[in-house]
Amino acid sequence: MTSADTPRSGQPKSRLSRDIVLAKALELVDAEGLEALSMRRLGLELGRDPMSLYRYAQNRAALLDGVAELVLDDLSIEPSDPDWKAQLRKIAHGLRRQALRHPNAVPLLVTRPLSTPLGLRPLGTLRPLEQILSLLVAAGFEPADALHVYRAYYGFLYGHILNELQEFVVDPEENEALLRLGLHRLPAKDFPWLRALAPALAEYDGEAELEQGLAILLSGLEAQLTRQTAGSGA
Amino acid sequence: MTSADTPRSGQPKSRLSRDIVLAKALELVDAEGLEALSMRRLGLELGRDPMSLYRYAQNRAALLDGVAELVLDDLSIEPSDPDWKAQLRKIAHGLRRQALRHPNAVPLLVTRPLSTPLGLRPLGTLRPLEQILSLLVAAGFEPADALHVYRAYYGFLYGHILNELQEFVVDPEENEALLRLGLHRLPAKDFPWLRALAPALAEYDGEAELEQGLAILLSGLEAQLTRQTAGSGA
DNA sequence: ACCACGATGTCTACACTGTAGACTTTACCC
DNA sequence: GGGTAAAGTCTACAGTGTAGACATCGTGGT
Numbered sequence: 001m002t003s004a005d006t007p008r009s010g011q012p013k014s015r016l017s018r019d020i021v022l023a024k025a026l027e028l029v030d031a032e033g034l035e036a037l038s039m040r041r042l043g044l045e046l047g048r049d050p051m052s053l054y055r056y057a058q059n060r061a062a063l064l065d066g067v068a069e070l071v072l073d074d075l076s077i078e079p080s081d082p083d084w085k086a087q088l089r090k091i092a093h094g095l096r097r098q099a100l101r102h103p104n105a106v107p108l109l110v111t112r113p114l115s116t117p118l119g120l121r122p123l124g125t126l127r128p129l130e131q132i133l134s135l136l137v138a139a140g141f142e143p144a145d146a147l148h149v150y151r152a153y154y155g156f157l158y159g160h161i162l163n164e165l166q167e168f169v170v171d172p173e174e175n176e177a178l179l180r181l182g183l184h185r186l187p188a189k190d191f192p193w194l195r196a197l198a199p200a201l202a203e204y205d206g207e208a209e210l211e212q213g214l215a216i217l218l219s220g221l222e223a224q225l226t227r228q229t230a231g232s233g234a
Numbered sequence: 235m236t237s238a239d240t241p242r243s244g245q246p247k248s249r250l251s252r253d254i255v256l257a258k259a260l261e262l263v264d265a266e267g268l269e270a271l272s273m274r275r276l277g278l279e280l281g282r283d284p285m286s287l288y289r290y291a292q293n294r295a296a297l298l299d300g301v302a303e304l305v306l307d308d309l310s311i312e313p314s315d316p317d318w319k320a321q322l323r324k325i326a327h328g329l330r331r332q333a334l335r336h337p338n339a340v341p342l343l344v345t346r347p348l349s350t351p352l353g354l355r356p357l358g359t360l361r362p363l364e365q366i367l368s369l370l371v372a373a374g375f376e377p378a379d380a381l382h383v384y385r386a387y388y389g390f391l392y393g394h395i396l397n398e399l400q401e402f403v404v405d406p407e408e409n410e411a412l413l414r415l416g417l418h419r420l421p422a423k424d425f426p427w428l429r430a431l432a433p434a435l436a437e438y439d440g441e442a443e444l445e446q447g448l449a450i451l452l453s454g455l456e457a458q459l460t461r462q463t464a465g466s467g468a
Numbered sequence: 469a470c471c472a473c474g475a476t477g478t479c480t481a482c483a484c485t486g487t488a489g490a491c492t493t494t495a496c497c498c
Numbered sequence: 499g500g501g502t503a504a505a506g507t508c509t510a511c512a513g514t515g516t517a518g519a520c521a522t523c524g525t526g527g528t
Binding site: 117129146147157184192213219 | 337340341344345347348351352353354357360361363364367368371377378380381382385386388389390391392393394396397399400401416417418419420424425426427428430431434435443446447450451453454455458
Binding site: 015038039040050051054059060 | 513514515516517523524
C-alpha cells in the first residue's frame with residue numbers, strides 16, 4: 001500500500017482529538033447546515049469510522065453542545081473594564097459577529113441551553129454569564145441587580161441576533177430579490193405595511209440597529225444604577 | 235368485528251383534518267418533547283397510518299411550521315389600540331404565557347423562521363409583525379421607524395423568553411433543588427458570582443423581569459417618538 | 469528485544485427515522 | 499348504481515444514532 005491511505009477526504013490519518021472533531025463538525029455545519037451533521041457523515045469527513053467519534057463526545061447531543069461551545073469560546077470578555085457599557089457593547093458586537101460568521105450554528109446557541117439545566121451546561125457556555133456578572137458588580141451594581149441587568153442585556157442581544165438572521169436570509173447575493181419576491185406573494189389586503197416596507201427591510205443594517213437598541217437599553221439600565229447608588233447611600 | 239375498531243389510541247376513526255393533526259402534534263410535543271414527534275409516532279397516536287399525515291403537511295418540516303403557527307395563533311393583537319405601549323405590553327405577556335404553556339415548542343418558534351425567507355413563511359407567523367407595524371404607525375411613528383421599534387421590541391421579547399425558559403428548567407417541582415445542585419457543581423474559584431447568586435436565580439420572577447425590561451425599552455422608544463414628532467413638525 | 473496494557477479505532481447489528489410510489493378503500497354526486 | 503376524486507394504506511429504500519464485541523495501535527516496563 002502507498003505511504004498515505006488518503007481516505008475519502010481529510011488528513012493523512014493522524015490521531016483524532018476532541019478539538020479536531022469539533023472543528024470539523026463546525027466546518028460541516030457552516031458549509032451544509034445542521035442537518036448535514038450526522039455521525040456517519042462527520043466520520044466520513046474525517047476519514048474515520050463513525051463510531052470513533054463516540055470517544056470524543058458521548059452523544060450526538062453532546063457533540064452539538066461542543067459545537068455551540070466552540071462558537072462561544074471566541075468571545076473575549078474583560079470583566080475588569082471600568083467602562084461597563086462600552087464593554088457590553090463590545091461583547092454584543094462580538095457575539096453578533098460570531099452569529100453572522102456561523103449562521104447555521106445559531107439555532108444551537110439558542111436551543112441547546114433550553115434542554116439542559118443551567119448548572120449542568122458546558123462550562124464554556126456559562127463563562128460569559130459569570131464574567132458579565134463580575135463586570136457589572138465591579139461597575140457598582142448590587143449582585144442581585146447585576147443579574148437583572150444581565151438578563152435584560154443578554155435577552156435583548158439574543159433577540160436581536162435572531163431577528164437579524166431571520167431577515168438577512170442566509171443566502172448571500174440575491175438577498176434583495178428573494179426578499180421582495182417573498183413579500184410580493186403576500187396578499188396586499190392583509191399585509192399592506194409589510195409590503196410597503198419591503199425596501200426598508202432590504203436595507204436592514206443590523207449593526208446600527210443593534211447599536212441603537214443597546215443605547216436605549218444601556219442608558220435605561222444606567223439610570224437605574226445611579227438612582228440606586230444615590231438613593232441607598234449607606 | 236365490533237362496531238368501533240378502537241385503534242391503538244385516539245378517537246373512533248372519524249375523518250382526519252389538518253387541525254386535528256396539528257392539535258395532536260402539539261399535544262405530543264407538550265407531553266414528550268420535540269424529539270417524540272415523528273411521523274410514525276404521530277400516526278400511531280391518531281390511529282392512522284403514518285403516511286396519511288402527508289395529506290395534511292407536505293413534510294415533517296411543514297408539520298413543525300404548522301405547530302409553531304398553532305402556538306402563535308392564540309395571540310390576539312388589536313392594531314387600533316390608541317395606547318400602543320399598553321398594547322405591546324399585553325402582547326408580550328401573551329407570548330410569554332404561550333411560551334410557558336408550551337415550552338417544548340419554543341425552539342420551533344425561535345428556530346423555524348431561521349430556515350425560511352421572511353416572505354415565504356406561513357401567514358400565521360407574519361400576521362403579528364404586520365399588526366404591530368400597523369399599531370405603531372397608527373401611534374404616530376414613521377413607517378420606517380415603526381420597523382425599528384418593532385425590531386427592538388420583538389428582539390427583546392424573544393430574548394427574554396429564551397432567557398426565562400433557560401433558567402426555569404422545565405421540570406415542574408424540584409426546580410430550586412435541581413438548580414442549586416447544578417450550580418453547586420461549578421468550580422467555586424471560576425464561578426464565584428454564579429454560585430453566590432444561586433438563591434436569586436431560584437427566585438426568578440419572569441413576569442416582573444419582563445415588565446421591567448419592557449418599561450425601560452418602551453419609554454426609551456417613546457422618547458424617540460416625541461423627539462421626532464417635535465423636531466420634524468412639518 | 470519483548471511483552472502487556474490501556475487507549476483508540478473498527479465492525480456488525482438493531483431499532484428507528486422520513487418519505488416516494490403504487491395500491492385499496494371510502495364518501496359523495498349525478 | 500356507477501363513476502370519480504379524496505383519504506387512507508402498504509411496501510420498500512436509504513438514512514439515522516448507538517450498544518457491544520472485537521482489532522489495532524502507541525507507549526510503558528523490564
